Structure formats: structure tokens, C-alpha cells
Ligand code: ATP
């Protein structure tokens with residue numbers, strides 16, 4: 573027996589005690605869904621998943637690196653745990669560096685040789701096949717790992733590829749992401765999916781003030797996010813009439829504050845309709861006028877029935893940009909299509925709004941409830957699934 577497999581190690585799941593089985597099964601489901609369309613066999617045993625009988629290695633590795641809950645993966649040669657088979661297998665490794673070391677881990681404590689003996693024997697086999705190589709146990713340029721398992725198999729691999737980490741999507745419930753076309757909200761969605769939240773998304777658009785392209789940009793962003801978070805249900809809310817009403821009735825420097833409060837009202841209701849347990853947005857403290865402590869207090873006040881998660885709250889723009897680049901939302905986010913928040917933008921929005929004044933401004937709008945009901949009634953629902 574001698575074949576190539578991918579070993580998948582999971583991340584924090586061991587924390588979960590009795591729930592461990594639930595997490596392991598959920599991660600297995602997520603792996604299967606994410607690898608749909610690729611021919612391979614997936615098995616699970618002793619806290620690891622294994623992929624065998626595959627050919628599309630590059631695509632497999634790329635998809636596995638996006639699955640939350642996976643800590644690391646390795647491409648390994650699997651052989652009998654017999655020392656001769658191990659030596660034959662390690663000899664085939666091409667080692668391009670000058671120095672190496674063999675590291676053996678023996679899960680099978682009944683194995684007739686110690687780890688040190690296996691490493692020495694395998695190291696000797698490598699040296700005889702590559703006489704120019706040198707062993708360096710302290711600072712080797714290449715490490716060959718040998719993992720001897722209880723089932724009579726050995727796994728031999730060079731690298732551990734670190735993956736996305738976090739918790740399997742769905743293990744923490746479902747959240748509704750307020751997704752604009754900007755840089756911050758996709759990053760916020762990514763961060764919460766990493767903690768195990770399945771995502772729904774809501775987007776407010778102000779057609780014809782904002783274009784079809786602006787909406788398409790949000791669909792594209794949701795599609796990129798779905799590579800990590802799985803299928804996303806995106807609710808698009810027509811927001812023009814509400815913005816026109818606010819513009820007509822309210823003092824202009826409170827425009828953004830009131831707009832935000834309407835978004836929160838609608839988002840909370842859509843979250844309830846879609847059985848989401850929290851809202852998620854991309855706010856970062858102090859980034860713009862609508863994200864000062866006072867502004868956040870006034871918009872936060874609307875939502876009473878669930879928490880609002882703001883994972884970017886303590887991040888600098890530069891840190892958000894780096895994450896956007898890493899998750900590949902950056903290039904789409906920076907496309908220059910206007911967002912609904914730029915419609916009727918006042919010259920000088922308040923940076924320190926008060927709740928009392930916001931409520932006073934809103935009393936000038938006669939029909940808040942029906943405006944909201946109408947916007948939700950006219951929502952468009954788009955199911956987004958990449959792969
Ligand atoms: P982003 O880069 O995410 O657009 P931003 O820095 O532009 O954020 P704001 O425009 O003040 O900040 O928006 C703050 C948050 O409000 C956004 O991160 C997003 O979660 C939500 N939001 C803003 N506009 C919309 C919209 N049109 N649809 C849905 N959510 C929105």
C-alpha cells in the first residue's frame with residue numbers, strides 16, 4: 573500500500589466537550605459541501621478527516637483553506653506502518669534543501685520501535701538515497717514528519733498548511749449582515765462566519781439614484797463571501813422612498829442618523845423573519861461621522877431584540893484593508909459605484925447626535941410604520957451560492 577492523501581486537522585473543536593460530535597459532523601458536512609463537484613473520498617477517524625482517491629489537488633487545497641473549523645492540512649504519503657515501507661516511502665521525497673530532520677510521532681504506543689529509532693532509521697534511508705544531504709536536528713531546512721497511527725498505517729508529510737481556523741459555519745447560529753458595497757461590511761461578515769455564524773445579508777439600494785451596477789457589486793461581494801460562509805440569502809430593500817421622505821421632513825444634518833435608524837428597524841425585522849439571532853455591521857469606531865460613540869448609541873437604540881455585532885469596531889482602516897485583500901473582497905469593494913448613503917448627503921452631518929433630537933426629527937415623518945412595511949414587502953430575495 574502506498575498512496576497520497578490529504579490530512580485535515582480541525583481547529584478549536586476540542587473545546588466543546590459533549591458537543592464535540594455535533595461539531596465534527598457539522599464540519600464534515602461543510603467539507604463535503606465545499607468540495608462538491610470534485611472527485612474524491614472523504615473519511616473521518618480519530619479527530620481527523622482524510623481525503624483520498626483524488627486528482628485535482630490544487631483545487632482541493634484551495635477550497636479546504638477557506639473552510640472555517642479547519643486548523644491545518646498536509647499532503648501526505650500513506651503507507652503500512654512497517655519500518656521497511658516507511659523507509660521506502662521517505663526515500664522518494666525530493667528534498668531540495670541542504671539540511672533536513674525526521675520527526676516521528678507515534679500514536680500507536682504498541683509499535684515495536686521508539687520514535688527516535690524510527691526517525692534514525694528513516695533518516696538513514698534518506699541519506700543513502702541523497703548522499704549530499706546533511707541531518708540538522710536543531711535548525712533543519714526541511715522537516716519530514718512521520719505519523720504512526722493506531723490502525724497500522726503511517727503518514728509521511730513535509731508541510732503543514734495553516735488554514736482559516738475558527739469554528740464550522742452554522743455552529744453558532746445565523747446572523748444578518750448589513751452588506752453595503754464598501755470595504756468594511758464584507759470583512760465584518762467574514763469575521764463572524766469565522767466564529768461559526770451562518771450568514772444572511774441585507775442590502776439597501778436607492779434606485780435610480782444608485783445604479784444596477786452598485787447592486788451587482790453587492791451580489792458579487794456576497795458571492796465571494798459565500799466561498800467561506802456557504803450559501804447566503806441576500807435581501808435587497810428598495811430604500812429610495814424612505815430616503816426621500818427623510819430628506820423632505822428632517823433637518824439635513826440628521827439625515828444620516830435617521831437613515832441609519834431606518835436601516836436598523838428594517839434589518840431587525842428581516843432578521844426575525846429569517847430566523848437570524850443577531851445583526852452584523854462593518855462599523856469601526858470614529859471612522860466617519862456616523863460611527864462616533866454618540867452616533868452608534870443613537871442607531872443602536874433602535875434594536876431591542878438581538879445583539880448587533882461589530883467585529884471591525886477596534887480595527888484601523890489599514891487592518892481592514894489587509895483582511896479585505898486576504899479574503900479577496902478588496903478589488904470589488906473599491907469599484908467606484910455610489911452607495912445609498914451618499915444620496916442626499918448633508919454638507920455637515922452631526923458627529924454627536926442625541927437620541928432625543930433624533931426621535932424629535934423622526935416625529936416629523938408621519939407614516940414610519942407603513943414606509944417600513946412597504947419596503948419590506950417589496951424586498952427582493954437572491955440566493956447566492958458560489959462553486
Ligand atoms: P462599508 O465599507 O462597510 O460600506 P463604511 O465605512 O462605508 O462601511 P458606512 O457607510 O458608515 O461605513 O456604513 C456603516 C455600516 O452600515 C456598513 O459597514 C454596513 O454594515 C452598513 N451599511 C451602510 N450602507 C449600507 C447599505 N446600503 N446596505 C446595507 N448595509 C449598509
Ligand code: MG
Nearest residue numbers: 752753754911
Ligand atoms: Mg459604506
